[in-house]
Amino acid sequence: MTTLPTGHLSSPVHVWLVPTPVGNLGDITLRAIEVLRGCDAVACEDTRRSGQLLTHLGISRPLVRLDAHTMGRAPGVLEQYPRLAYVSDAGTPGISDPGAELLRLAVELGGRAEVLPGATAFVPALVLSGLETGRFTFEGFLPRSGRERRERLKAVTERAETTLIYESPHRLHATLEELAVLCGPERRAAVTRELSKKFEETVRGTLPDLVERFAAGVKGEIVIVLQGAPAQAQPVADAGFAGQAAAWAEAGKSVREIRELLQQGGLRKNDAYELALRATTGETPSDETGLAG
Incomplete structure (x- = not known):
């Protein structure tokens, strides 16, 4: 914890990024509950979803929407609520969501910033995959189409370390097919979905195995874990x-x-x-x- 110099707002700013459960509500930490109870307000991506969590926890705090489209309001929100907790829809804020932008703003204003440890999707998925965990790259969501997607996929498949990819259900099969073409039939991977929920599932196998397994579609939030390329591997012949x-x-x-x-x-x-x-x-x-x- 580092206290930063006094900023330009009327009151010192203190921002917490608070992880929330990716599925099972029992995964909330005691410290997260303490922060949510003690802050001036809770900023979030979806007030309805976060409101349900606060109700479940018996916490009553003002809710303010700050997502990728409304983050421009953040300075005014911090002026009104200088002790602000931020939560994403699920998992740790700042990873593939606007929480990182809010934290940077707090630092620029000379405020105090804290990130609480807690739930996230890609770490359990990595361990569940059974693949190498000593070195890995978090890729997040791939570009949806075009040259940028092709370039990112090529870079992903040539990495020596394990790679973690977030994917939506309706694009999962196509992404697995593309990975199978680029990596060849022997490369292994794992698909984890619905972490900590009733229908949690991890499927492991070669990429062609996974292409076949998920041909009929799937539901839920998904993490693809891709085995690293073999040493001195050349592009697939x-x-x-x-x-x-x-x-x-x-x-x-x-x-x-x-x-x-x-x-x-x-x-x-x-x-x-x-x-x-x-x-x-x-x-x-x-x-x-x-x-x-």
């Missing part, structure tokens, strides 16, 4: 792409679908089409055929 293309063809995907997946994995359009056609029909495109679809 064409043989690896061909094997994955064959697996997709066997699963009933069309030439167009396979081609697009292979392109997402880094193959050029012509090469991706050739592999997709070969996997589905056993043929290769003639010079006159060109690109289909």
